[in-house]
Amino acid sequence: MKSSNSSDPDHFHRVVDCQWGCPAHTDVPRYIRQIAQGDFTEAYLENRKSNVFPGVLGRVCDRPCEPACRRGRLDEAPVAICRLKRVAADLSDDIRDRLPPKGKSNGKRIACVGAGCASLTVANDLLPLGYDITIFEQHDKPGGLMRTNIPSFRLPAEVLDDEIDLIVERGVDLRLNTRIDSMKQLLDEGFDSIFVGTGAPRGKDLDLPGRNDSDRIHIGIDWLESVAFEHRDSIGENVLIIGVGNTAMDCCRSALRLGGKNVSVVARKPRGWFKASAWELEDAEEEDVNILVNHSPKSFVVEDGVLKGMTFDKMHYEIDDNGELSSAEVVEEIFLPCDDVILAIGQDNAFPWIERDVGLSFNKWDAPDVDDVTHGVELPGVFFGGDSAFGPKNIIWAVEHGHRAAISIHKYCNGEDISDRPARGMNLLSTKMGIHEWSYSNDFEDSERRQMRHVELTERFKNIRIEVELGFDPEQTALEVERCLNCDVQTVFSEKLCIECDACMDVCPVYCLTITEDGDEDDLRQRLRAPADNKDQVLYVSDALPQTGKVMVKDENLCIHCGLCAERCPTGAWDMRKSQLKIPYANKTVEEKNINVS
Amino acid sequence: MSFIAKPKITHPGLPRNSIGLTLRDYEGSMSTLCAGCGHDSVSSAIMQAYFELSIEPHRVAKVSGIGCSSKTPTYFLGGAHGFNSVHGRMPSIATGANAANRELQYIGVSGDGDSLSIGLGQFSHAIRRNVNMMYVLENNGVYGLTKGQFSASADKGSKAKKGEANSYSPIDPVLLAMSLGCTFVGRSFSGDKDNLVPLLKSAISHSGFALIDVISPCVTFNDHEGSTKSYAHTREHMLETVYADYVGEHEEIIAQVKPGEYRQVMMHDGSRVGLRHIDENYDPTDRIAAISYIEKHRAEGAVVTGLLYVEEGSEEMHTTLGSAPGAMSEIPYEKLNPGAEALKRIQGRWR
Numbered sequence: 003m004k005s006s007n008s009s010d011p012d013h014f015h016r017v018v019d020c021q022w023g024c025p026a027h028t029d030v031p032r033y034i035r036q037i038a039q040g041d042f043t044e045a046y047l048e049n050r051k052s053n054v055f056p057g058v059l060g061r062v063c064d065r066p067c068e069p070a071c072r073r074g075r076l077d078e079a080p081v082a083i084c085r086l087k088r089v090a091a092d093l094s095d096d097i098r099d100r101l102p103p104k105g106k107s108n109g110k111r112i113a114c115v116g117a118g119c120a121s122l123t124v125a126n127d128l129l130p131l132g133y134d135i136t137i138f139e140q141h142d143k144p145g146g147l148m149r150t151n152i153p154s155f156r157l158p159a160e161v162l163d164d165e166i167d168l169i170v171e172r173g174v175d176l177r178l179n180t181r182i183d184s185m186k187q188l189l190d191e192g193f194d195s196i197f198v199g200t201g202a203p204r205g206k207d208l209d210l211p212g213r214n215d216s217d218r219i220h221i222g223i224d225w226l227e228s229v230a231f232e233h234r235d236s237i238g239e240n241v242l243i244i245g246v247g248n249t250a251m252d253c254c255r256s257a258l259r260l261g262g263k264n265v266s267v268v269a270r271k272p273r274g275w276f277k278a279s280a281w282e283l284e285d286a287e288e289e290d291v292n293i294l295v296n297h298s299p300k301s302f303v304v305e306d307g308v309l310k311g312m313t314f315d316k317m318h319y320e321i322d323d324n325g326e327l328s329s330a331e332v333v334e335e336i337f338l339p340c341d342d343v344i345l346a347i348g349q350d351n352a353f354p355w356i357e358r359d360v361g362l363s364f365n366k367w368d369a370p371d372v373d374d375v376t377h378g379v380e381l382p383g384v385f386f387g388g389d390s391a392f393g394p395k396n397i398i399w400a401v402e403h404g405h406r407a408a409i410s411i412h413k414y415c416n417g418e419d420i421s422d423r424p425a426r427g428m429n430l431l432s433t434k435m436g437i438h439e440w441s442y443s444n445d446f447e448d449s450e451r452r453q454m455r456h457v458e459l460t461e462r463f464k465n466i467r468i469e470v471e472l473g474f475d476p477e478q479t480a481l482e483v484e485r486c487l488n489c490d491v492q493t494v495f496s497e498k499l500c501i502e503c504d505a506c507m508d509v510c511p512v513y514c515l516t517i518t519e520d521g522d523e524d525d526l527r528q529r530l531r532a533p534a535d536n537k538d539q540v541l542y543v544s545d546a547l548p549q550t551g552k553v554m555v556k557d558e559n560l561c562i563h564c565g566l567c568a569e570r571c572p573t574g575a576w577d578m579r580k581s582q583l584k585i586p587y588a589n590k591t592v593e594e595k596n597i598n599v600s
Numbered sequence: 601m602s603f604i605a606k607p608k609i610t611h612p613g614l615p616r617n618s619i620g621l622t623l624r625d626y627e628g629s630m631s632t633l634c635a636g637c638g639h640d641s642v643s644s645a646i647m648q649a650y651f652e653l654s655i656e657p658h659r660v661a662k663v664s665g666i667g668c669s670s671k672t673p674t675y676f677l678g679g680a681h682g683f684n685s686v687h688g689r690m691p692s693i694a695t696g697a698n699a700a701n702r703e704l705q706y707i708g709v710s711g712d713g714d715s716l717s718i719g720l721g722q723f724s725h726a727i728r729r730n731v732n733m734m735y736v737l738e739n740n741g742v743y744g745l746t747k748g749q750f751s752a753s754a755d756k757g758s759k760a761k762k763g764e765a766n767s768y769s770p771i772d773p774v775l776l777a778m779s780l781g782c783t784f785v786g787r788s789f790s791g792d793k794d795n796l797v798p799l800l801k802s803a804i805s806h807s808g809f810a811l812i813d814v815i816s817p818c819v820t821f822n823d824h825e826g827s828t829k830s831y832a833h834t835r836e837h838m839l840e841t842v843y844a845d846y847v848g849e850h851e852e853i854i855a856q857v858k859p860g861e862y863r864q865v866m867m868h869d870g871s872r873v874g875l876r877h878i879d880e881n882y883d884p885t886d887r888i889a890a891i892s893y894i895e896k897h898r899a900e901g902a903v904v905t906g907l908l909y910v911e912e913g914s915e916e917m918h919t920t921l922g923s924a925p926g927a928m929s930e931i932p933y934e935k936l937n938p939g940a941e942a943l944k945r946i947q948g949r950w951r
C-alpha cells in the first residue's frame with residue numbers, strides 16, 4: 003500500500019487516541035505527565051488552552067476520551083483521564099496572571115446570546131484580540147445548563163464561578179437578566195458579528211392521557227433549573243422519572259436530596275439501550291434508585307386533581323442476532339403509584355426569539371442550518387455554536403464549537419474568507435536521553451484503574467450542595483498517571499537506516515511490528531504478526547527497505563509506547579518522538595510556544 | 601540491554617497453539633546481547649518453532665557452551681531445563697543428559713568459536729554418535745563475546761572491523777558435519793525467518809543429530825563493509841536450494857508445486873517434511889552430490905541455504921546402544937542400581 007504520510011498532522015494525532023477522541027483535542031498525555039511531575043498549574047493551563055473549563059470538565063465531562071483510550075483495548079479499563087483533570091484543577095495555583103489580558107480595543111463589537119459554555123469560549127478566545135464582547139443572558143447568573151441543570155452535588159457552584167470569572171473579569175460586558183427577544187432588533191444594534199449560544203432549551207413533553215390534569219408532572223430540565231435557583235426545595239416521597247438518559251440520572255439523584263424516598267427511573271427498553279453514561283448510572287444505583295426496564299408509559303392517573311401514579315405497558319422484546327431489538331410485544335399493563343413524575347426524555351432546540359423572516363431558513367427540526375466547520379448560517383456574520391447549533395451535545399463539544407466560531411468571527415471581522423481554515427500543525431521531538439533512557443516514563447504500569455472515593459451514603463443526602471466525589475488522593479494520582487501509555491510519544495521510523503535484523507519486531511510485547519512483502523491494506527492486515535482487525539486504527543507503512551525491498555508495517559492499535567523497539571534497534575531506525583499537535587485558535591498567543599517534553 | 605523488563609501485557613487477540621499457549625509463553629528473560637544481534641533473532645525463531653509445534657517448554661532441555669550465542673538459551677523457553685556448560689563442552693553435556701533422559705527434546709546452542717575451535721572434537725563426536733538433538737550453530741565469523749577476533753569460520757580475506765584481512769581458510773560446519781555422517785544438515789540466516797522457522801521445526805522432529813548452521817551477524821564486530829558475515833553480504837550471496845516445509849502429522853499439504861520439484865520425507869514422529877526444490881539439480885538425500893554442490897558454490901562465494909541433507913530412517917544413539925526405553929529418572933531405584941551382588945555377577949563374567 004502507499005507508505006504512510008507522517009508529515010500529515012493527522013497521522014500521528016490519530017495515534018493519540020484520547021486526544022483524537024476529544025472534540026477539543028486536549029493534549030491528555032502531556033497534562034498527565036505534568037501532573038506526574040507535580041506541575042499542577044502547567045497541567046491546568048494545558049487543559050485550559052483547549053477545553054477552557056478544566057475544573058468543570060474534570061468533574062462532569064462526557065469524557066469521550068476514555069472509551070477511546072488505548073489502555074481500554076488492552077483488556078482493561080481506560081486511564082481515568084477525567085479524574086486526573088480534576089486533580090490538576092484542584093491543585094493548580096491561581097493562574098490569573100498567566101492569561102492574556104484583554105487586548106487593546108480593535109473597535110469591533112461582538113454580541114453573544116446566552117452565557118453558556120459556548121458563548122464564554124468565544125469570549126475567551128476573542129478578548130485578547132481586542133474585541134469588545136457583550137454577552138446577553140436571560141438569567142441572573144451565567145453558566146447556562148452547567149449552572150441550571152447540572153446539580154451542585156456533581157458540580158459545585160464555586161468551581162463554575164471561578165472558571166467563568168477567569169473569562170468575564172478580563173473585560174466582558176456581561177448583561178444578566180437580559181433576554182434577547184428579537185433577532186431583528188439585535189441585528190439592528192450594529193454589532194460586527196453575532197454568536198448564538200442559546201442552547202437547546204426545550205424539554206420534551208409526553209402527551210398522554212392525564213398529562214394536563216396535575217401540577218405534579220414536571221419537565222426534567224425545567225425542574226432541575228428550579229431546583230438550581232432554589233425555587234423548589236421539596237418533592238413527594240414517591241417519584242417516577244421517565245427516561246433513562248443523563249438528565250434522568252440528575253433528576254433522580256436530585257429528587258433523593260429533596261425528600262424523595264422511593265425514586266424509580268422507568269425505561270422503555272432493556273439495559274443495553276440506556277442512554278445514560280455508565281458512570282452516572284452507577285452513581286444513581288449506588289444511591290438506591292430503582293431502575294425499571296421495559297415499561298412503556300401509557301397514562302397519568304389523576305384522581306380529584308391528585309396525581310396517583312402512572313400506567314405502563316410492560317414490554318417483551320426479542321433481540322436478533324445483530325443484537326438489535328427485533329420485535330416488541332405488550333405483556334401486561336402495570337400501575338405504578340407516585341406523588342411526582344419527572345419527564346426526562348430529551349431536549350429540543352427552540353428559537354422563539356428569531357423571526358422567521360429574518361433571512362434564515364429553518365430545517366425540519368425548526369432550527370437554522372449551521373455549517374459544521376465555520377458555524378456560519380445564511381446571515382453573514384452570524385454564527386451558532388453549542389447545543390443551539392446541532393441539538394443537545396455536551397460541554398466539551400460546545401467549547402470546541404466556540405473555538406471554531408471564534409476563528410470564523412475573527413476572520414469575518416477582518417474581511418477574510420471564513421471557509422479558509424488555518425491548518426493544524428505537528429511538532430516531533432526526540433525523547434532520547436541516553437542509550438536506554440527516554441525523557442518519559444516508558445515502563446508499563448500494570449495496576450488497575452483507581453476508583454473514585456465518594457462521600458458516605460449516610461452523609462451525602464443532607465444537603466444537595468454536598469459534592470459526592472472526593473477526587474483522587476495523592477497515592478491514587480501517583481499511580482493513575484503511570485497508567486497512561488504516553489501515546490503521543492510516537493514510534494518514528496527511518497527506512498534508510500534499517501538493516502532488517504528483526505530486533506524491533508521480536509522485542510515488541512504486543513507484536514505491533516512486521517517486516518513483510520508489500521501489499522494492499524486488506525492483504526497486509528492479514529499478514530501481520532498479530533491480528534490487525536481494528537480498522538479504526540491506522541497502519542504505519544514504510545517505503546521499501548534498503549536490503550530486501552520489503553516494508554516495515556506497524557499496526558498502531560495496541561502499541562504501548564514502551565520504546566523497546568527503539569532500544570533494540572542497532573541503527574536508530576526507530577526513534578521515540580514526542581508529537582505535539584499545534585491547534586490553531588483565533589487568539590494565536592494561546593498557541594503553544596514551549597515544545598519541551600514534559 | 602534495557603533498563604525496563606519487557607512488559608507482561610500483550611495483544612489480547614494473540615493466537616494460541618494446540619496446548620493453549622501463546623508465543624509469549626515461550627519467552628525467557630530479556631536479552632542482554634547487543635541490540636540488533638542476529639542471535640536474538642534466532643532465539644525468536646526458536647520460540648516460534650516450539651510454539652508452532654505445541655511443545656510444552658518443560659519438556660525441552662537447553663544446553664550451551666560459552667559465547668554470546670551460548671548465552672541465548674536464557675532468553676527463550678524460560679520454562680525449559682537448561683545447562684550452560686564450559687567453552688566447547690556442550691556436546692558432552694548434551695550426550696550425557698540425553699543418555700540419562702531420552703524423553704526430553706534437546707536443543708544445543710553454540711557459536712562458531714565454541715564449536716569449531718575449542719569444541720571441534722566434542723562437536724564431531726556428538727555427530728558421530730548421532731545424539732538425538734537439534735544443534736544450532738549461530739555463526740557470525742567472530743568470537744563475539746571476547747570482542748570480535750576472527751573465528752575458524754571466518755572466510756579467507758574477510759575484513760575485520762579495523763580493516764585487517766583474515767588469512768586462514770574457514771571450516772565450514774555444514775561440510776564438516778556431512779563428512780562426519782551427520783543425519784540432518786541445514787543452513788539458514790537469522791534474517792530470514794520464513795526459511796529458518798520451518799527448518800527448525802523439521803530439525804526438532806528429526807530423530808538423531810540435526811545441525812543447523814545459522815548465519816547470524818554480529819552487529820557490533822562483524823557487520824561492516826568487507827565482512828562476509830554481515831546482514832548485507834549474506835542477503836546478497838544467499839542461495840536457497842531446498843525449502844523445508846514442515847507438515848504436522850494431521851495437517852494438509854498446501855504447498856503449490858510441480859510434482860518433480862516436490863517430495864516428502866517422513867519423520868519418525870509421523871510428521872512430514874516437504875522438500876521444495878528451488879534448484880532442481882539439488883538432491884538433499886544424495887550425500888555425495890550434495891557435498892560437491894555445496895563445495896562448488898562455496899568456491900563461487902555463495903552461501904547455500906535450506907535443508908541440505910537428510911537421512912531418512914536415521915538410527916539415533918539409543919537405538920545403536922540398545923539402551924533401555926524411557927528416562928532413567930522413571931526407572932525404579934532398585935532396577936537402576938541392582939546392588940553389590942548384581943555387580944559381582946557382572947564382574948564375574950570377565951574373571
Ligand SMILES: Cc1cc2nc3c(=O)[nH]c(=O)nc-3n(C[C@H](O)[C@H](O)[C@H](O)COP(=O)(O)OP(=O)(O)OC[C@H]3O[C@@H](n4cnc5c(N)ncnc54)[C@H](O)[C@@H]3O)c2cc1C
Pocket residue numbers: 062063064115116117118119120121138139140141144145146147148151152180181182183199200201202203223226248249252355387388389390394395396397398400
Ligand atoms: C440535566 C443535564 C445534565 C447535563 N450533564 C452534562 C454533563 O454532565 N456533562 C456534559 O458535558 N454535559 C452535560 N449536559 C449538556 C450540557 O450542559 C450542554 O451541552 C451545554 O451546557 C451546552 O452549552 P451551550 O453553551 O450551548 O448552551 P447552554 O448551556 O444551554 O447555555 C445557553 C444559555 O443561553 C441562555 N439563553 C437562551 N436563550 C436566550 C435568549 N433568548 N436571550 C438570552 N439568553 C438566552 C440560557 O439561559 C443559557 O444560560 C447536561 C445537560 C442536561 C440537560
Ligand SMILES: Cc1ncc(C[n+]2csc(CCOP(=O)(O)OP(=O)(O)O)c2C)c(N)n1
Pocket residue numbers: 666667668669670687710711712713714715718738740742743744745746751
Ligand atoms: C576455556 C576457555 N577459553 C577461552 C574462553 C574465552 N572465550 C569466551 S567466548 C569465546 C569465543 C566465543 O565465540 P563464539 O562461540 O563464536 O560465540 P559468539 O560470541 O561469537 O556468539 C572465547 C574464546 C573461555 N571462556 N573459556
Ligand code: SF4
Pocket residue numbers: 018019020021030031070071072073080081083485486487488489490
Ligand atoms: S493511554 Fe494515555 S495517551 Fe494513550 S489514549 Fe489513554 S490517556 Fe491517552
Ligand code: SF4
Pocket residue numbers: 493509510511512513514515560561562563564565566567568
Ligand atoms: S513502542 Fe515499539 S516495542 Fe513498544 S509496543 Fe510500541 S511498537 Fe512495540
Ligand code: SF4
Pocket residue numbers: 499500501502503504505506507567570571572573574575576636
Ligand atoms: S531493529 Fe532497527 S535495524 Fe533492526 S529491523 Fe528493526 S528497525 Fe530495522
Ligand SMILES: [Mg+2]
Pocket residue numbers: 667711712713738739740741742743744751
Ligand atoms: Mg561467533
